[in-house]
Amino acid sequence: MTQVLSNFIKALRASDVRVSTAESIDAAAALALVGFEHRTLIKEALGQVLAKTPDDKSRFNDCFERFFTFEDLAGDSAPGDEQATGDDQREGAPGEDGGQGGSGGGGDGGLAAMLERGDGPALQQALASAARNVQLQNIRLFTQRGMYIRRILEDMGIEPLDDLLFALLKANDDDPRALRLKEQKARLVENVAGLVDRQMLMYTANAWPKLREEVLQKTPLARIEIRDFKVMQELVRKLAKRLVSLHSRRRHVSKRGQLDVRHTIRKNIEYDGLLFDTVWKRVRVDRPKVIAVCDVSGSVAQVARFLLLFLYSVAEVLPKVRAFAFSSHLGEVTGLFESKPVEDAVVETINTYGMGSTDYGGALAELERLTLADIDQRTTVIILGDARSNYGDAGERSLRRIHERARRVLWLNPEPMAFWNSGDSEMQKLGAACDKVESCRTLKHLERVVSEIARTAI
Amino acid sequence: MSTANPTAALAALADIQRGFQSSGYIASDAIATCVYIAQALSKPILVEGPPGVGKTELANATAKLLDKPLIRLQCYEGLDESKALYEWKYGKQLLYTQVLKEKLGDLMQGAQGLKESIARLHEFDDTFFNEEFLEPRPLLKALWAPQGAVLLIDEIDKSDQEFEAFLLELLQDYQISIPEIGTVKAKQPPVVFLTSNNTREIGDALKRRCLHLYIPFPDAKLEQRIIESRVPALEAGLRTQLVAFVQSLRGLDLKKVPAVSETIDWARTLLLLHAAELEPALVRQTLNVLLKFQDDIEHVDAEVPALTRQAAKNA
Numbered sequence: 001m002t003q004v005l006s007n008f009i010k011a012l013r014a015s016d017v018r019v020s021t022a023e024s025i026d027a028a029a030a031l032a033l034v035g036f037e038h039r040t041l042i043k044e045a046l047g048q049v050l051a052k053t054p055d056d057k058s059r060f061n062d063c064f065e066r067f068f069t070f071e072d073l074a075g076d077s078a079p080g081d082e083q084a085t086g087d088d089q090r091e092g093a094p095g096e097d098g099g100q101g102g103s104g105g106g107g108d109g110g111l112a113a114m115l116e117r118g119d120g121p122a123l124q125q126a127l128a129s130a131a132r133n134v135q136l137q138n139i140r141l142f143t144q145r146g147m148y149i150r151r152i153l154e155d156m157g158i159e160p161l162d163d164l165l166f167a168l169l170k171a172n173d174d175d176p177r178a179l180r181l182k183e184q185k186a187r188l189v190e191n192v193a194g195l196v197d198r199q200m201l202m203y204t205a206n207a208w209p210k211l212r213e214e215v216l217q218k219t220p221l222a223r224i225e226i227r228d229f230k231v232m233q234e235l236v237r238k239l240a241k242r243l244v245s246l247h248s249r250r251r252h253v254s255k256r257g258q259l260d261v262r263h264t265i266r267k268n269i270e271y272d273g274l275l276f277d278t279v280w281k282r283v284r285v286d287r288p289k290v291i292a293v294c295d296v297s298g299s300v301a302q303v304a305r306f307l308l309l310f311l312y313s314v315a316e317v318l319p320k321v322r323a324f325a326f327s328s329h330l331g332e333v334t335g336l337f338e339s340k341p342v343e344d345a346v347v348e349t350i351n352t353y354g355m356g357s358t359d360y361g362g363a364l365a366e367l368e369r370l371t372l373a374d375i376d377q378r379t380t381v382i383i384l385g386d387a388r389s390n391y392g393d394a395g396e397r398s399l400r401r402i403h404e405r406a407r408r409v410l411w412l413n414p415e416p417m418a419f420w421n422s423g424d425s426e427m428q429k430l431g432a433a434c435d436k437v438e439s440c441r442t443l444k445h446l447e448r449v450v451s452e453i454a455r456t457a458i
Numbered sequence: 459m460s461t462a463n464p465t466a467a468l469a470a471l472a473d474i475q476r477g478f479q480s481s482g483y484i485a486s487d488a489i490a491t492c493v494y495i496a497q498a499l500s501k502p503i504l505v506e507g508p509p510g511v512g513k514t515e516l517a518n519a520t521a522k523l524l525d526k527p528l529i530r531l532q533c534y535e536g537l538d539e540s541k542a543l544y545e546w547k548y549g550k551q552l553l554y555t556q557v558l559k560e561k562l563g564d565l566m567q568g569a570q571g572l573k574e575s576i577a578r579l580h581e582f583d584d585t586f587f588n589e590e591f592l593e594p595r596p597l598l599k600a601l602w603a604p605q606g607a608v609l610l611i612d613e614i615d616k617s618d619q620e621f622e623a624f625l626l627e628l629l630q631d632y633q634i635s636i637p638e639i640g641t642v643k644a645k646q647p648p649v650v651f652l653t654s655n656n657t658r659e660i661g662d663a664l665k666r667r668c669l670h671l672y673i674p675f676p677d678a679k680l681e682q683r684i685i686e687s688r689v690p691a692l693e694a695g696l697r698t699q700l701v702a703f704v705q706s707l708r709g710l711d712l713k714k715v716p717a718v719s720e721t722i723d724w725a726r727t728l729l730l731l732h733a734a735e736l737e738p739a740l741v742r743q744t745l746n747v748l749l750k751f752q753d754d755i756e757h758v759d760a761e762v763p764a765l766t767r768q769a770a771k772n773a
Binding site: 018020022023026029030033034035038040041044045047048049051052053054057245 | 467468471487488491492494495498499501504506659662665666667668669670671672
C-alpha cells in the first residue's frame with residue numbers, strides 16, 4: 001500500500017499540491033488508522049492530512065478522483081457472476097505490494113484464461129501490478145504513450161495470448177472462441193491505453209505550465225508574444241506575492257520598541273532627572289517613495305508593461321508609487337493605476353503615451369518640473385528606457401539635478417549591454433547621472449530589481 | 459501494514475458523531491473523521507472556514523465529548539509569551555522578599571565578608587524562581603492539566619508571525635521551554651484546535667504540523683439538523699422555510715453572507731415573535747438579525763418577497 005500512497009503523493013505534487021515528507025508519513029499513519037475499505041473515509045482523511053489550503057483541497061479532490069478510478073475490465077461479455085476469484089483475490093485498489101511476478105499477475109491460465117472467464121477483479125489486479133512493474137508513474141512525455149502501453153500488455157502476458165490466438169485461427173479461420181478472445185483483447189488494449197492516458201494526464205498535467213513558466217521567466221520581455229500575456233500576468237502576480245510575504249515580515253519586526261536610555265535621560269532632565277517620561281527606541285519604518293518613469297515606445301513598452309504590473313502588485317510593501325510614461329511627451333499615470341485594474345491601466349497607458357518618437361531631453365525636463373519638489377532622500381527613481389534619443393538632447397542635466405536630491409536613481413535598460421552606446425544610445429551620458437545602471441531584459445531581472453527596492457523599505 | 463480495522467474506525471466515527479449530537483453539535487463526516495484522526499495520531503487541528511460556521515463551537519463540543527476542561531487562548535496582534543504561556547508573579551516575589559528580610563539577616567549571620575554571603579545566598583538560589591511563583595497562562599495550563607485538556611487557540615491569524623513560530627514547539631512535541639525552569643512536557647497531550655479566518659496566510663511550518671479541516675457553510679439538510687438541535691421548539695415547517703431562505707441569501711452577492719450562528723439567532727428571533735410562517739413583512743423586520751451591513755439589508759430588501767415565495771415553495 002505504501003507504493004500506492006507514494007504514487008498518489010507523486011501525482012499530488014505533480015498537480016501542484018505541496019506535500020512534505022512529514023506529511024506523507026502522517027498520511028500513511030492516517031491511512032493505517034482508517035483502513036482501505038471506505039473510499040469517502042480515505043478521501044476525508046487524506047484530504048485533511050495532505051491538502052491545507054482551499055486551492056489545494058480542490059486540486060486534491062480532482063487528483064483523488066482521477067487516481068482512484070477503476071473500471072470494469074471484464075466489460076459486458078461476462079458480468080462476473082460465475083464467482084470471479086483469481087488465485088488470491090485482493091481488494092479492488094491497485095493492490096498491495098506483492099504480485100511482483102514478472103509476467104502476468106493472473107492465475108495459472110494467464111491472460112487468456114482471465115479474459116475468457118471475464119474475471120474483472122483479477123484483470124484489474126493484473127493491470128495494476130503490470131503498471132507498477134513497468135513504473136508507469138515515471139511517464140513524462142506523450143511520445144512515451146505507445147511504449148508504456150506495449151510494456152504493460154507484455155507484462156500482463158499478451159504474447160502467450162497472441163500465440164494462442166494465432167494457433168486457434170490457424171486451425172480454424174472463424175473459430176468462435178478465437179473471435180471472442182480477439183474482441184476481448186481489443187477491449188483490453190483499449191483499457192490499457194485509457195489507463196496510460198489517465199496516468200499521463202495526472203503526472204504531467206502540471207509539468208507543461210511549469211516548464212512554460214520557467215521558460216517565460218527567462219525569455220526577454222520584448223520577445224514575449226501576446227498569447228503568453230495571461231500566463232505572464234499570473235506569473236508576475238505570483239512573484240509579487242512572494243516578494244510581499246518576504247518583505248512584509250521585516251516590517252513587522254521594526255514596529256517593536258526598546259527603551260531608549262539616552263533619550264529618556266535627556267527628556268527627563270526637566271523633571272530633575274526622575275525617569276518620568278520614557279522614550280522607546282523605534283526602528284523607523286521607512287516607506288520608500290518610488291517614482292517609476294517608463295519609456296513606452298516600441299519594444300521598451302513590453303518591459304514597461306511588466307515593470308508597472310510588478311510595482312503595483314507589490315503595493316503592500318511599496319505603498320507610494322508614482323508612475324510616469326513617455327515617448328514624445330511625458331505624463332503622470334498614477335491616477336490611472338489607482339482607479340483601474342492594473343492590466344487595463346497598463347494598456348491604456350501604452351495607448352495614450354506610446355505613439356511618438358522618443359525625446360529623452362524633453363521627457364526628463366518635464367519630469368524634473370513635475371517631481372523635483374517632491375523628491376527627497378527617501379525617493380527612489382527608476383527609469384526604464386533604452387536611452388535612444390534619436391540624436392536629440394539626452395537630458396542628462398535634468399537627470400543630474402534629480403539625482404542630487406533623490407536617494408538613488410536606477411536606470412533599467414532592456415537592451416543587452418553590448419548594444420549600449422551604439423548609434424543614438426546615450427547610455428554613457430545618462431548612466432553617469434545614475435547610481436546604478438542595469439540591463440533588465442527578463443522577468444527574473446525585474447524581480448531582482450523590485451525585490452531590492454522593497455528591501456530598502458525597512 | 460494492514461493493522462487497520464475499518465469497522466472499528468467507522469464505529470468510532472459514529473460514536474463521535476453521536477457524542478457531538480448529544481451536546482447539540484451536529485458534525486459532518488469530515489469533522490468527525492478529523493477529530494478521530496487527530497486523537498489517534500495526537501495531532502493539532504487547524505480549522506478554517508468562513509466566520510460563524512462553528513469553528514470555536516467545535517472545540518467546545520469536543521471538550522464536552524471528552525469530558526476535559528476547555529482552555530481558550532484568544533489571539534490578537536501583540537500577543538506574546540508572557541500572556542500566552544507564563545509570567546512570574548512579581549508582586550508575590552517582592553512581597554516575600556520584604557517579609558523574609560529579617561530571616562535574611564539570620565541567614566547571613568556569621569558570614570565572613572561578601573564572598574561567603576553570596577555563596578550562602580546561592581544555596582537558596584531558586585527559591586524565588588520555582589513553580590510557586592509561576593503564573594500559568596493558557597498554554598502552560600493546558601500542559602499542566604493532569605487529565606489533559608482541550609486547548610483552543612482562537613483566531614491564530616490575528617497573532618504575529620513570531621507567536622506562530624513560538625507555537626511550533628508546543629504543537630510538535632507538546633512541550634515548551636521556560637528559561638528559568640527548563641522544559642515543561644505535557645502530562646497528557648492536550649487536544650489542540652487552532653482556528654483561522656484567513657486574514658493572513660498561515661505559515662507552512664505550522665500547517666505542516668496540523669491536520670487541516672475546512673468547514674464550509676452547511677448544505678440545507680445539515681443546516682436543518684443544526685437548527686433542529688439548537689432551537690428544538692421551532693416548528694418543522696417554519697424551519698425548512700427559514701433554512702431555504704438563508705441558503706438562497708448565501709447565493710446573493712453580499713458583503714457578509716449570513717452564517718450558521720446567524721441562522722440560529724434568526725430562528726430564535728422568529729420563535730420569540732411566535733411566527734407561524736415566513737412573511738415578507740416579518741422578514742423585513744428581522745432582517746437585521748441576519749445581515750450586518752446596511753448595504754446588504756438595502757440590497758436584499760427589494761428581493762424579500764421573491765425570496766420568501768421561493769423559500770416557501772422549496773420547503
